[in-house]
Amino acid sequence: MLVDTTGLIAGLFSLVPILITSFGVLLELKDTIFSNTSQKLTNDGYDFVVVGGGSAGCVVAARLSENPKHRVLLLEAGGNPNPFAAVPLTTPFLQNHPATDWQYTTAPFSDSSGVSMKWPRGRGLGGSSTTNFMMYMRGNPLDFDQWANITGDFKWSYNNVEHYFKKMEDYHGIYKNNLGKHGRNGPLRIEPVIYAPGLDYVLEAVKEAGYTFSPLEYTQKRGRRYSTYSAYIKPNLDRPNLEILRYSHVTKIHFNHNLKANGVSFVRRGGTSYVTTKREVIICAGTINSAQLLMLSGIGPLEHLKSVGINPLVNLPVGRNLQDHVSTIIGPFMLNKPVSFMPPRDVTLISIGEFVLNGSGPLSSPLGTIGIGVTSSSSSPEWPNLLHIFASLGIYEGLGATLDQIFGTENYYTNLFSTFIEQDAHLVNLSLGKPRSTGFIELKDGNPLSKPIIYPQYYSDPGNQDIQDMIEGYQMLVNLYENTNSLGKKL
């Protein structure tokens, strides 16, 4: 018997945000019932207090607690990863969701436009590695070498960090026959994209245009998301010397008279607690919250701290030199063949079964992302500065609203897509790898629970090179989709 399940699947999808909320409530309730703070926080014992259990904090806490002599406390503002995070297709629903995200919005880009942007940041163990698009990319060796030059510390050089990449990796990606360059015994599982409609056309077209791009690789295990929580914390939850306190939002770092950090305050279940450390406080709170916490603790630009009533301890440019890979979605490039992922058509009861039983199919896909590559604009011939992420994603009712939700663009994508509903398409996320523009982060006030103010200052570089570079990337992509045999002529 054939049953039309389109309506059923769409119905299930519209439930996802509500289910994420419900799981969030249940996770917090479970924590309230089963973990008790008071007995645990013996103020004498910790060697290390790690602030933030996100992409970095999970790794730091796990590596430090490998030594049984170290007593490690990990403080995380959110809870365990939401169960939906395991299903890559739900990624867009996790971003900006109150149960899984800090829900940051930037300051308006200019006084007149009022336009601002959302900056999704994962909240909970695993941090943004629990809510992102899972793409695995090491980065350009030149960048590491440049950091070594700037810091005067060779340890940042690519030759030195490569060892740690290998040590981290459990690599099953597309270059798995080149294991000299990759590791197989580390905790972080990496797999190639499994569900990738239209990928071959893109790779061929790019080749015609003279570049080499590659299929995406994800931090994924048998199709399920593999965050730094999955890789580093979950296997080590029973270590007696690693304590994790969830729903604990650190509000201040304390220092002794020599300005050595010796403890932190944090808010948990409405009450403020204090914990000391014998050795170190390690701040792993991410770009935004790390800067915020340092400033709240008196480390930051002197005048700014005074202006929000914080007693300055050290005058440093914390929150300055903010750089973001500004990105824009190019497309939709309409296709005349059904070679893109069209959720209402392609997500079926069978594909749900395929994911559950075999870890493959459209549910293993973070919204149709398939391939990735870098190119150089004419201003940076030796050092690729444009990043292209290809999404093979047909336009369907609701996609516009989803993108508007991620980006905070009101009805922009909803309107843009409204005349293309049910047509196959590709979209490309074009972003600037080495932006010249810099912004800054400041405190709104002295209240540690206020959100800081983010000023990205995109495209503000004096020579306007950033926007010029983006235009070149845009032209390259249009050429790809209009003029190559594999894409423009064929599809």
Ligand SMILES: *[C@@H]1O[C@H](CO)[C@@H](O)[C@H](O)[C@H]1NC(C)=O
């Ligand atoms: C909570 O504290 C009590 C008393 O110290 C202890 O017996 C119990 O095992 C603790 N529960 C958990 C889950 O840590």
Ligand SMILES: *[C@@H]1O[C@H](CO)[C@@H](O)[C@H](O)[C@H]1NC(C)=O
């Ligand atoms: C780093 O410094 C060395 C020596 O000055 C120079 O040769 C090299 O090009 C620099 N590398 C980068 C990536 O900046």
Ligand SMILES: *[C@@H]1O[C@H](CO)[C@@H](O)[C@H](O)[C@H]1NC(C)=O
């Ligand atoms: C199971 O998953 C693998 C990749 O992980 C894929 O190659 C294979 O086609 C899948 N099998 C089915 C029946 O979907």
Ligand SMILES: *[C@@H]1O[C@H](CO)[C@@H](O)[C@H](O)[C@H]1NC(C)=O
């Ligand atoms: C586009 O790519 C940038 C990274 O270059 C990323 O920060 C941004 O979240 C991406 N947007 C989407 C919708 O994937």
